[in-house]
Amino acid sequence: MRWIISLLLSVFAVIGARAEDYPARPVKVIVPYAPGGVSDIAARIVGNKLSEIWKQQVVIENRPGGGGVVGTQAVAKAPADGYTLLAATVSEFAITQHLYAKFPLDPIKDFAPITLLSDTPLMFAAHISAPFNTVGEMIAYAKSQPGGLAFASPGNGTLNHLTGERFAFETHVKMLHVPYKGGGPAGAAIASGEVPVGVVAASSAITFIKGGRVKAIAVTMAKRIPLGPEWPTVVESGVPGFEASNWVAMVAPAGTAKDIIAKISADTNRALKLADVRERFAGVGAEPVGSTPEELGARIRSDSERYGKIARQLNIKLD
Numbered sequence: 001m002r003w004i005i006s007l008l009l010s011v012f013a014v015i016g017a018r019a020e021d022y023p024a025r026p027v028k029v030i031v032p033y034a035p036g037g038v039s040d041i042a043a044r045i046v047g048n049k050l051s052e053i054w055k056q057q058v059v060i061e062n063r064p065g066g067g068g069v070v071g072t073q074a075v076a077k078a079p080a081d082g083y084t085l086l087a088a089t090v091s092e093f094a095i096t097q098h099l100y101a102k103f104p105l106d107p108i109k110d111f112a113p114i115t116l117l118s119d120t121p122l123m124f125a126a127h128i129s130a131p132f133n134t135v136g137e138m139i140a141y142a143k144s145q146p147g148g149l150a151f152a153s154p155g156n157g158t159l160n161h162l163t164g165e166r167f168a169f170e171t172h173v174k175m176l177h178v179p180y181k182g183g184g185p186a187g188a189a190i191a192s193g194e195v196p197v198g199v200v201a202a203s204s205a206i207t208f209i210k211g212g213r214v215k216a217i218a219v220t221m222a223k224r225i226p227l228g229p230e231w232p233t234v235v236e237s238g239v240p241g242f243e244a245s246n247w248v249a250m251v252a253p254a255g256t257a258k259d260i261i262a263k264i265s266a267d268t269n270r271a272l273k274l275a276d277v278r279e280r281f282a283g284v285g286a287e288p289v290g291s292t293p294e295e296l297g298a299r300i301r302s303d304s305e306r307y308g309k310i311a312r313q314l315n316i317k318l319d
Helices: 002-021 038-054 066-076 090-098 135-144 159-171 183-192 202-210 258-272 275-283 293-314
Strands: 027-031 058-062 084-089 111-127 149-153 175-179 197-201 214-219 245-253
Touching (some): 038 058, 038 183, 066 245, 090 293, 111 183, 135 214, 149 159, 159 293, 245 293, 258 275
Parallel strands (some): 027 058, 149 175
16 A cells, blocks of 8 residues: 555656646657648748747757648657647648548547647739739639649648639639649749649748749738738638638647647747747748647537538538
8 A cells, every 4th residue: 555655646746747847858849731831831830949948949840741640640640649649730630521522530639739839821823924814714614624723732732732722613714733842842833833723722832932932923812912912812812701811720639638739829829939040930920929829629519510510511522
């Protein structure tokens, strides 16, 4: 009995120390896409600042595949100790599960929400040689192509994919989806002319636009964005109500101690308010957000309901 009591006291002491002293070693943040996309950019900006705050290295690991499912599933199976986190997006947490008959994850049950990191507008971006410069011209060109207009996205089941399919549905044109392993590769494919146009985050396209290899067609926001005030919106280009933006959030495996979740959330929100962090996000067209774990959980549930309805309306299914 004394041995059991001693063991239990030791366990409780370790748990208390773990929460109080977290992090006591490097923290890994898995990005479920290739470098250069919205989740990668947000994870690196915030991760660098958390490294300074915690005096511990925050390691960003890109694990692309399956439209974000491969990296997301890896985090779901990781120990719930706060040392493996996920830079999640609206795609894996509110869309993809509605597109598969069998989906290996439950974003609500398998993860503990921490905080929203950023919100980034999407845009239609085209290779500089594409024979269209406006949404109207792009629609006309798509209608002239027997096989439809090919468009790039960061992967099957992503918000970008859903946005492209929704655009085709609402404008009555045929579009051919070409999935890549992240926003970075999708942006590079547009810049090389591998595909004529893509639905990508502004942060994935801005470097190529500044380099003269890609041109902006329109952004999917209600209003024009500061990063490119000359870029029109899809709405003002003649498609009413057409809006979409991609959020990135920090989450942990389900079962992670609430006090560790609270610490990560508080420190991340602190980082998001710093001037240099906000400046870096603004430079790539993203808005730092921040939230409580409860607010993020509510956002995931509401967006899942919203995009589930859209997926059913468009009858998008993936094998």
